[in-house]
Amino acid sequence: MKVVVDEEKCVAAGQCVNAAMDVFDQRDEDGIVVVLDEHPPAELADDVRNAAAICPALAIRIEE
Amino acid sequence: MAEAETGLAPDEQVYFYQDDRDAECPFAPPPGLRALHDKAPVSRARIWDGSTPWLVTGHAAQRAILSDPRVSSNDKQAGFPYPNHVMAEGAPHHPLTIFNADGADHTRIRRMMTRPFTRPRMEALRPQIQQFTDELIDQMLAGPKPADLVTAVSLPLPSLMICALLGVPYADHDFFQEHAQWATRSDKTVEQQNAANAALGGYLANLLQKKMEEPAEDVLSDFAARIKDGDLNLPEAVMLSMILLIAGHETSSSMITLGTALLLDNPGQLANLREIDDTKAVANAVEEILRYLTVPQLGQRRIAAEDFEFEGVEIKAGDGIIAALPAGNWDPEAFPDPEKLDLTRKASHHVAFGWGIHQCLGQQLARIELQVVYGTLYRRVPTLRLAVDRDELDFRPADALAFGISELPVTW
Numbered sequence: 031m032k033v034v035v036d037e038e039k040c041v042a043a044g045q046c047v048n049a050a051m052d053v054f055d056q057r058d059e060d061g062i063v064v065v066l067d068e069h070p071p072a073e074l075a076d077d078v079r080n081a082a083a084i085c086p087a088l089a090i091r092i093e094e
Numbered sequence: 095m096a097e098a099e100t101g102l103a104p105d106e107q108v109y110f111y112q113d114d115r116d117a118e119c120p121f122a123p124p125p126g127l128r129a130l131h132d133k134a135p136v137s138r139a140r141i142w143d144g145s146t147p148w149l150v151t152g153h154a155a156q157r158a159i160l161s162d163p164r165v166s167s168n169d170k171q172a173g174f175p176y177p178n179h180v181m182a183e184g185a186p187h188h189p190l191t192i193f194n195a196d197g198a199d200h201t202r203i204r205r206m207m208t209r210p211f212t213r214p215r216m217e218a219l220r221p222q223i224q225q226f227t228d229e230l231i232d233q234m235l236a237g238p239k240p241a242d243l244v245t246a247v248s249l250p251l252p253s254l255m256i257c258a259l260l261g262v263p264y265a266d267h268d269f270f271q272e273h274a275q276w277a278t279r280s281d282k283t284v285e286q287q288n289a290a291n292a293a294l295g296g297y298l299a300n301l302l303q304k305k306m307e308e309p310a311e312d313v314l315s316d317f318a319a320r321i322k323d324g325d326l327n328l329p330e331a332v333m334l335s336m337i338l339l340i341a342g343h344e345t346s347s348s349m350i351t352l353g354t355a356l357l358l359d360n361p362g363q364l365a366n367l368r369e370i371d372d373t374k375a376v377a378n379a380v381e382e383i384l385r386y387l388t389v390p391q392l393g394q395r396r397i398a399a400e401d402f403e404f405e406g407v408e409i410k411a412g413d414g415i416i417a418a419l420p421a422g423n424w425d426p427e428a429f430p431d432p433e434k435l436d437l438t439r440k441a442s443h444h445v446a447f448g449w450g451i452h453q454c455l456g457q458q459l460a461r462i463e464l465q466v467v468y469g470t471l472y473r474r475v476p477t478l479r480l481a482v483d484r485d486e487l488d489f490r491p492a493d494a495l496a497f498g499i500s501e502l503p504v505t506w
Contacts, residue, residue, distance in 0.1 A: 041208075041451045042205070043447075043453045043454075043455075044211075044212055044216075044457070044458045045442075047213040047214070048213060048442070048458075058212070059209060060205050061208035061211065061212040062208075080442065084442050084443050086447075086451070086453035087161070087450070087451050087453075
């Protein structure tokens with residue numbers, strides 16, 4: 031699994047951090063998404079898929 | 095115009111969106127709204143001004159329409175489905191804000207406002223939110239019974255937090271709580287609402303000017319610095335400050351009040367919540383209560399920027415579109431048995447904070463406030479109960495921007 035984010039689309043809602051805080055963070059200056067782990071381990075896969083599903087700006091893509 | 099194009103006569107019978115809830119099920123969306131959704135995920139509905147915008151009721155359809163770039167938030171265009179008179183009259187005069195801007199303008203403005211509301215920053219406020227909550231509960235318990243939960247906890251907690259974040263002196267809270275409430279209430283006249291907006295605007299302009307001279311670590315000081323740098327002008331900064339102040343009050347406050355009334359009405363679920371000792375499980379419960387109640391009952395409003403086909407209907411440029419969020423959150427396709435309050439349900443895909451690029455900016459603050467209150471109040475006051483019958487509660491009317499209850503008499 032690979033996590034790809036689009037910083038331009040991101041609206042800093044913070045949903046991805048709620049869903050998977052070991053994988054996503056927010057930049058301090060404006061809240062834009064930061065990926066902590068581009069290749070998250072299998073046990074976080076469901077959380078990461080949920081993060082992509084609840085991103086209101088559709089800024090997260092998962093490559094399985 | 096929309097009527098002529100779709101062949102709808104001004105008096106043709108279509109669902110009126112601002113329909114009353116069922117007094118027997120006061121927490122549920124109006125039965126008529128649910129029945130409408132059972133027929134189709136998108137249909138015409140009539141609103142207060144007689145116009146008939148598209149009402150999107152399906153969960154998937156709402157997410158699709160609210161992230162569709164062919165749909166605009168520009169409320170200065172004829173045909174925009176305003177929620178009430180005040181918004182209709184005010185919209186042409188408003189500067190660009192996160193509410194009415196699209197695309198690059200929206201991104202520019204939103205990014206000036208996101209920094210103080212990130213999830214990590216809100217998480218860092220949890221101890222302060224817990225402290226305020228404990229103090230407010232202490233004060234309520236030390237006072238007379240019955241107490242009004244709205245004045246004891248629901249209003250002061252979000253108010254204390256938004257004041258601290260914005261850098262607005264809490265000592266002025268009587269003034270702006272009243273005015274912030276007026277601005278969202280349908281039982282006030284247009285003149286009263288305009289006067290409330292003007293008073294709040296003047297107050298915030300004055301405060302922003304002070305922050306330009308003596309900046310502190312708060313949002314208003316950030317805006318003041320941006321005025322100095324030429325990124326914002328004063329009216330824009332006042333409008334953005336007012337949005338944060340008002341939004342920071344009513345919605346979280348309503349969720350505390352309504353959520354408590356809902357839980358007291360569901361004693362089994364409340365008992366489970368009281369036993370939960372895990373932050374994640376409480377967080378999950380908050381998502382379900384957000385879904386169930388969907389405080390922004392008048393939905394998210396848009397206007398089509400071009401012609402397109404959507405869910406089997408032909409939407410024309412200039413057509414009004416409303417995502418009726420309470421219906422989306424009760425769509426059985428997304429939430430099986432939606433009338434069942436289930437605090438263990440996976441509900442994080444709800445649309446209570448809206449969807450798309452305009453999704454609520456303060457949602458992480460609201461979440462942590464609710465996690466702390468729901469995780470504290472019923473444990474500390476296990477005998478908490480309504481001091482009146484549920485039928486006597488004064489639920490906000492169907493045309494109020496925020497669903498709520500004006501007073502919640504409780505005893506213990």
